[in-house]
Amino acid sequence: MTTTAGLRGLTAYRRPNGGVGVRNHVLLLPSVMCSAHVAAEIAGDGPAIAITHQHGCLQVGDDLRHTRFDLVGTAINPNVAGVVVVSLGCETINGSDLAIKIASHGQQVELVGIQAAGGTRRAVEAGRAAARTLVETAAAGERVSVDMWDLIVGIDAPDDALSAPIIAALGRRGVQVLVAIDSPRGAEAHVALAAGGAQIIVSLPRADEAAIGFVVCPVVAVGRDTDLHRALSDDFDVIVESDEDEGEMSDRVTQRVLAHARGELTASERRAARDFVLRRLAVTM
Amino acid sequence: VSGIDLTGYCRQGGRWGVRNHVLVLPARTASNTAVARIAAGMAGTVAVSHEWVGPADDGDTDLVLRTLAGFAANPNVAATLVVGVSDADAPLVNAIRARGGEASLVTMAAHGGTAGTVEAGRAQARALVAQAAVLEREPMPLSALTVGLECGGSDALSGITANPALGLASDSLVAEGASTVLSEIPELVGAEELLAARAISVEVADRIRSVIHGFERSVEALGVDVRGAQPTPGNIAGGLTTIEEKSLGAAKKAGSAPVSGVLEFAEPAGAPGLYIMDTPGHDIEQMVGLVAGGCQLIAFTTGRGTPTGSAIAPCLKIATNTAIYDRLEGDIDLNAGGIVDASRTLAEVGDEIRDALLAVARGRLTSSERRGHREFALRRIPRHVPPGGTSRLASLRVQEATPGRL
Numbered sequence: 001m002t003t004t005a006g007l008r009g010l011t012a013y014r015r016p017n018g019g020v021g022v023r024n025h026v027l028l029l030p031s032v033m034c035s036a037h038v039a040a041e042i043a044g045d046g047p048a049i050a051i052t053h054q055h056g057c058l059q060v061g062d063d064l065r066h067t068r069f070d071l072v073g074t075a076i077n078p079n080v081a082g083v084v085v086v087s088l089g090c091e092t093i094n095g096s097d098l099a100i101k102i103a104s105h106g107q108q109v110e111l112v113g114i115q116a117a118g119g120t121r122r123a124v125e126a127g128r129a130a131a132r133t134l135v136e137t138a139a140a141g142e143r144v145s146v147d148m149w150d151l152i153v154g155i156d157a158p159d160d161a162l163s164a165p166i167i168a169a170l171g172r173r174g175v176q177v178l179v180a181i182d183s184p185r186g187a188e189a190h191v192a193l194a195a196g197g198a199q200i201i202v203s204l205p206r207a208d209e210a211a212i213g214f215v216v217c218p219v220v221a222v223g224r225d226t227d228l229h230r231a232l233s234d235d236f237d238v239i240v241e242s243d244e245d246e247g248e249m250s251d252r253v254t255q256r257v258l259a260h261a262r263g264e265l266t267a268s269e270r271r272a273a274r275d276f277v278l279r280r281l282a283v284t285m
Numbered sequence: 286v287s288g289i290d291l292t293g294y295c296r297q298g299g300r301w302g303v304r305n306h307v308l309v310l311p312a313r314t315a316s317n318t319a320v321a322r323i324a325a326g327m328a329g330t331v332a333v334s335h336e337w338v339g340p341a342d343d344g345d346t347d348l349v350l351r352t353l354a355g356f357a358a359n360p361n362v363a364a365t366l367v368v369g370v371s372d373a374d375a376p377l378v379n380a381i382r383a384r385g386g387e388a389s390l391v392t393m394a395a396h397g398g399t400a401g402t403v404e405a406g407r408a409q410a411r412a413l414v415a416q417a418a419v420l421e422r423e424p425m426p427l428s429a430l431t432v433g434l435e436c437g438g439s440d441a442l443s444g445i446t447a448n449p450a451l452g453l454a455s456d457s458l459v460a461e462g463a464s465t466v467l468s469e470i471p472e473l474v475g476a477e478e479l480l481a482a483r484a485i486s487v488e489v490a491d492r493i494r495s496v497i498h499g500f501e502r503s504v505e506a507l508g509v510d511v512r513g514a515q516p517t518p519g520n521i522a523g524g525l526t527t528i529e530e531k532s533l534g535a536a537k538k539a540g541s542a543p544v545s546g547v548l549e550f551a552e553p554a555g556a557p558g559l560y561i562m563d564t565p566g567h568d569i570e571q572m573v574g575l576v577a578g579g580c581q582l583i584a585f586t587t588g589r590g591t592p593t594g595s596a597i598a599p600c601l602k603i604a605t606n607t608a609i610y611d612r613l614e615g616d617i618d619l620n621a622g623g624i625v626d627a628s629r630t631l632a633e634v635g636d637e638i639r640d641a642l643l644a645v646a647r648g649r650l651t652s653s654e655r656r657g658h659r660e661f662a663l664r665r666i667p668r669h670v671p672p673g674g675t676s677r678l679a680s681l682r683v684q685e686a687t688p689g690r691l
Contacts, residue, residue, distance in 0.1 A: 033569055034591055037658050054336055054662035057517065058471075058567045061509035063667075090438045090519020090589040119613035120592045120656050187314060187338045208341065210315035210370040210393060228371055234398030271399045273318040277336045280665045282507055284567040285471050285514045 010151060011143035011262060012199070017106025019078030020150040022199045022261045024141055025049055025216055026134045027083045028127065029075050031098045032056030032091035035114055035123075039086040042112075042127035047135050048084070051215050051276050056093040063282035068093050068101075070278060073195020075102045075109070079216045081141060082108035082134030084127055089115030108134060143263070148174035151261055154193030154217070157185040157204040162222065162240065162249070166202060169250035170257065187277040190214040200261050202253065211235040213268025215276045218260045221267060222253055237267050289461055292647050293425035293581075294363065298385045301429035302360035303581045303646040305420055306331045306597050307413045309366050309406070310357055312374035313339035319399045320368045323406035329414035331596040333661035339370075345665055348550070350380050352663055355551040355577030358386030361597045363417035366391060366410050368402065384553075389413075422648070428557050431464040432642060433575030433583040433598075434538040436472070437568035439516075440523025440588025442605040444534020446634070447586035447621035451603060452540030453635025454584065454642065455559065459542040464557045466548065466580055467539040468564040468571045470500045471515050475529030476536035480561065484544045492547040496563050515566060519589045538586065550664060551577035568593050569662040572600070582646055584638065592616040593660050594653025599645045602652055603638060618652050 013021040028039040028050035036052045043050035051074070055067050071093065075083045083102055087095020099111040110130035117123040153170050155163055158179035167177045178198045180189045186205065193201055194217050201219045205211055210232055211221035223229030223236035233239060237256050240249050260266050268275075293301040309332040311320045317334040324332035333356075337349050354377060357365040364387040367378050371394040381388035391409055396402040434455060436443055455465040467473075473480065477497040484490035504511050516525045525531050545558030551574050554560045562578055564571035568591065572583055576598045583598055588605040590613040604610035607622030619641055623629035645651055 033660060033662055034593055037592070037660060041657075052334060054569070058514045058565065060504075060511060060514045061507055064514070088438075088519075088591060090517055090522070090591070092514055092517055094518055114592060115590050115609075115613070119590075119616045120658075121615055186340075208371075208373065209338075210313070211398075212315050212338070213318070228394055231371070231394035232398045234400050235393070236398075267398075271318055272322075273399070275314055275317065277314055277338055280667050282509075283503070283666055284565040284570050284664065285504070285511060 010146050010148055010258065012146045012150065013081065013141045014144055014146070015078055015081070020146050020199070021078035021080070022151070022263070023079040023216070023218065024081050024138050025079055026131055026138050027051065027075060027080045027216060028131065029071065029083050029085050030056070031071070031085055031087045031093050031095035034088040034091065035086040038114055038120055038123050038127065041124045042084065042086065042131055046131070048131045049215060049274055051274070053276050053278060055278055055280070057091040058285040059092055059282070060285060061282060063280055064092065066281060067278060068098070070191045070195050071098060072101050074191060074216055076105040076107045077194045077199070077216050078197070079199050080107065081138035084110045084112060084130045084134065086123070086127060087111065087113040089113045108137065110134065149176060151175040151200070152178050152198045153257055154178045154190070154196070154198030154201040155204070156180070156189040156193065156201055159185070160204045162204055165246045165250040166253050169254045173254055173258070184279050187212045187275060188279040190217070190219070191276065191278055200257060202257060205229070211268060212277070213271070213273030213275045215274040218266040219268045220253065220256050220260055235267050235271065289427055289643060291425045291427055291430065291643060292422040293429070294360070294420050295423055296360045296385070299429070300360040300385060301425045301581070302362070304361040304597060304599065305363050305417050306361055307364055307366065307410060307417055308357055308362045308597060309368060309410060310353065311335065312367055312369040312377050313337060315370050316368040316393060319393060319402040319406060322403045323366070323368065323410055327407065327410060327414065329417060330410050331659060333596050333659065335661060335663050337663055348666060349663055350377060352551045352573060352577050353377055354380035354384050355553070355579070356573060356597070357381040357388060358384035359576050359579060359581065359597055361581050362386060363420060364388070364413045366406060366413060368393070368406055370394060428462040430458070430582065430646060431466060431554055431580045432458060433572065433580035434465055434467050435469070435568065435572060435575070435583055436535055436538060436586045437593060438587045438589030438591045439520050439525060439531055439534060440605055441525055442622070442625060443586060443588045444537055446624040447603045447605040448534050448537040450621045450624065450631050450634035451538045451584050451586055451638055453631060454639035455538065456540035456542050457635065457639050458642070459557070459559050462557050464554050464560065465539070466554060466560045466562050466575055466578065467536070468562040468575055469535060469566040470496055470563055471528070471566040472532050472535040473497050474501060475532040480536060480539070480544055483541070489544055489546055493544065493561060496547055523588050548578055550574045553579040565664060567662070569660045570664045573661060574664065582642060584642060586621070587617065590617065592653060592656060592658050594651065594656070594658030596659035596661060599651045600653045601638070601642055601645050616652050616656065
């Protein structure tokens with residue numbers, strides 16, 4: 001295999017723990033939904049981004065373990081330069097434990113607790129101070145040249161007919177491809193892919209589905225030549241023509257993936273779709 | 286007619302709201318972004334987001350639709366703008382109308398995606414706010430008021446101070462013809478016979494036992510240890526030792542009134558009285574269930590201190606102890622802690638809670654309203670749990686088609 005003329009290399013952010021990120025986010029991570037509002041208040045309209053999720057308390061068994069795993073995995077995704085864990089203080093997924101676990105992966109992390117800080121207002125103040133420091137540190141980071149092999153592209157619908165040619169085309173460019181097996185497809189797969197280290201996600205919504213973003217990864221939304229996807233064309237990055245050659249289609253998607261990995265914003269990033277969907281394995285107690 | 290003066294907004298079907306919100310509601314996760322941007326900075330609107338992606342084959346569809354429809358049809362909402370992906374989301378609008386609410390639909394498919402939907406949705410929301418603004422408060426019958434009874438972040442004082450004081454307030458409201466709803470079934474385990482003895486009929490008593498025993502059986506079926514979730518680490522740090530101890534304190538929120546019935550999650554109450562709703566103990570999921578069942582107001586006791594609120598129903602927070610009331614400055618409305626140092630009696634605090642609930646119903650803002658707390662979560666009942674689905678990392682693989690470095 002040879003490098004084709006005009007193919008540019010890849011640039012990305014190198015993390016102190018060896019990770020390679022295509023974005024440089026500072027993340028506000030609520031350990032429980034009770035602190036999601038404070039996390040959002042801390043982020044405001046500033047450069048840090050907040051996850052809103054509906055979990056973290058009164059969970060048991062596998063449901064609890066995988067929720068904790070996915071929260072940690074999202075926080076240590078290499079697109080994330082630093083994390084502020086926002087805890088309430090009495091929740092099942094203890095904020096302090098979560099921060100320690102995140103730090104154990106070499107991620108920069110700060111902890112703010114609402115009960116520990118003395119309420120919403122003080123927690124927002126403390127969180128903003130912590131986020132500001134992390135944003136300054138992150139802003140000092142610069143894109144450097146990295147190997148194609150450092151890029152991990154997640155595919156959220158491995159059984160889709162479009163997946164095989166896209167995976168093959170990405171592979172020809174030398175990037176790694178990650179798929180979730182025995183996992184739900186679509187939005188529910190995004191967190192698993194991010195937790196598995198994917199820096200960018202190729203999403204293949206079904207004909208009856210709209211495009212969905214993901215909070216810490218650019219999502220390249222690939223639509224089809226259907227009434228609904230055509231009607232939602234602003235929210236897609238690529239629309240595949242019904243008579244399009246497989247090779248052309250997969251090259252087009254791959255070029256989009258690489259352009260977005262280099263920094264061009266995806267449709268979901270432009271509309272600030274910071275979706276986070278967690279599949280639940282058991283009822284909340 | 287009681288001597289209690291109450292005011293509210295009269296809705297169709299003889300229902301009354303104590304707030305006058307325009308709700309912007311996503312039909313699916315894909316419209317969360319459009320919803321947030323439609324409501325951003327527009328006074329009179331409130332927005333929620335949720336994680337239901339809306340797959341056609343989801344066994345939870347009925348529960349999710351019932352919850353979203355009941356929430357939007359709460360009489361605190363003057364009108365709901367449903368933001369859908371396509372006309373396939375029309376059933377939600379119909380479900381809201383069937384519950385007596387006002388709803389209209391804007392779809393992303395009709396506007397090219399999110400950006401166009403935000404523009405169209407903002408114009409529609411502005412029109413709905415203008416219509417709602419014409420409505421004025423009128424004298425409201427107390428029989429039209431339903432108050433949800435909730436506790437979150439309980440500690441060892443919950444069952445001694447705030448919960449029994451709230452119980453007195455509940456008894457007083459029920460005696461005057463209002464309704465109250467106790468919920469959080471996991472936190473009634475061990476209190477089933479006490480509550481069944483107060484049921485208005487043998488059938489209601491049997492329902493109380495069956496819904497609480499049903500929860501216990503469902504936990505056994507999961508094959509997990511519920512400790513760590515119930516009581517929570519925070520409950521334990523606060524001095525509670527077992528779920529039974531937590532339950533006996535939690536049940537005190539319902540005072541001593543007869544139990545008129547057991548409601549499904551998000552089901553409206555019937556004739557005035559005290560009800561029990563089948564909800565989880567999770568603060569937000571249960572609050573959404575209560576509000577979706579028609580509660581216009583929530584009374585929420587807390588020992589560890591939580592700032593939770595609802596997008597559409599005012600939530601009056603009552604501290605079980607003075608230390609947490611002082612510590613979480615501005616997050617908690619009332620302090621029941623004086624009961625333990627004998628500076629106040631249960632009856633005094635009970636009266637204070639009842640009077641504060643009525644003042645909030647008349648329009649006084651709660652702490653969580655002032656601070657913008659609008660937590661929202663959908664109750665989900667997962668059915669297809671993969672065996673041994675513990676580690677999701679194990680289910681990821683790097684695809685074989687990657688031939689290596691260039």
